[in-house]
Amino acid sequence: MSDVRIEDLSYFHAKGTPYEIKALDEIALHIREGKITGIIGHTGSGKSTLVQMFNGILKPHSGRVLLAGEDIWKKPKDIRKVRFKVGLVMQYPEYQLFEETVYKDIAFGPKNMGLKDDEIDACVKEAAEFSDLSEELFDKSPFDLSGGQKRRVAIAGIIAMRPDILVLDEPAAGLDPRGRTAIFQNIVDYQKKSGRTVVIVSHSMEDMAKYCDDLVVMSEGKILLCGECREVFSHAEILESVGLDVPQATKLLLALKSRGFDVDCGALTVDEALEQIKKLYHN
């Protein structure tokens, strides 16, 4: 069991100062085990703050975070253990690289866990494989790599801790389209192979529709919608009311429907939409 349940969680930025802002407003949420959950919302909607609750980087001002049914703040001294169970890849993670070699950098997390050398070695090799990094890169300096490779090394550094739950904050930000697809495909493959829980934060509806099972839509520190992808995207009007887009394929189908065509608007990807349109055409 390694699901995350969040109960009535609230969090304030700059609490106790005149600049106090309510970043999260009584959030209740369940992240299903073994699924890919997408968290989506505008800049400032609280999504990054929310994922920093999962591994105890931030402490909620009220409410609880339950990891596999247990309150992570029950023993505040053991919060580091939670960080090994919930691996958080921050935004632009390549800025955290610091070691002399790629190998040592990936090994930083496992080393902090206090593993033995041969275990660390196994973790590093496994993580590198998941992140599509060849072993030839191990002895290189992380600073000599390309942007996309750096990002992979940074993600591998988290995967190497073998977390039950992998949380990625905007994993594809700033990458070109090919890099984006590659990173997301890696994440999906990782999830399939390991069967672990994955949470992705993004503001790209398109990507989320393609890769996620569940979706959480956030707006102004509150959860607007949550559920399975199809279900969420069927509420196009709510999404548009807060300025979020539905995937273009869904948009097209919605437009068709509004003109009286009989289509299923649950289609999310271009291929699925194509099927629907083909069906229409043949009818």
Add this chain to the structure above:
Amino acid sequence: MSGISFGQYYPARSLLHRLDPRIKIILTLLYIICSFMCKNIISYALLLFSAIILVIIGRVPVRIILKGLKGVLFILLFTAVLNIFWTTGDSLLWQWKFISIYAEGLYAALFIMIRISVLIIGTGMLLTYTTTPIALTNAIEDLLSPLKKLHVPVHSFAMMMTIALRFIPTLSEECERIMTAQKARGADFSSGGLIQRAKALIPVLIPLFVSAFNRAGDLATAMECRCYNGGEGRTRMNVRHLRFVDFIPLIVIIAFGAGLITLNILGIGYTA
């Protein structure tokens, strides 16, 4: 990390905020000299009084001033304790085994505490709280401009300072981000001995330096793209002209200094 408030600009409308920054720098220097001319209890009282007046004129909330003083609280107490226990004199007040406290020690402790606090409040009120960092560096550049004749690169120094000030908040934000990222990888900054803690900072400092260097490179390119080539022939958007009223504070502080010297000569009150 976000609690660095010491010496930060406090936006308000006051006489001190409006005063020409060049005058403010000269005033600060004179004020520091004045604080070191105090020799007896009356002059220290006057000094403390002048600092209070500055706070009132500058319209900076007392809460912010106290926060600034909190940063040096340790130094204040440390010097005070040193002075109390290590100053010897004629009038012994209290003795226990090898510890002896003299009245001179108490006075010395009081004086040093007043002096340090006034220095901090005074320079804060005259400069950092009431002057934006950019105005400050411009003023320093102006005041040092005679040195250009001696081929001192005054403009470059001022530009370096401006840039350094500009990037303090950026770097502190970045530092916080990297610390969070390393914490997520199980880095531990809050336990262990001194050496262990210093070692724990390596994963923060290296990425911070790398990104600072990258930023510096980018900034240099951006500046060159806008044809920046040093101070030669560069003009300012806002040019400040000195008027007669700007000199009044100088007259006041010189009078204040003269008053302190007179007090010293007359030797009124307890003298340290």
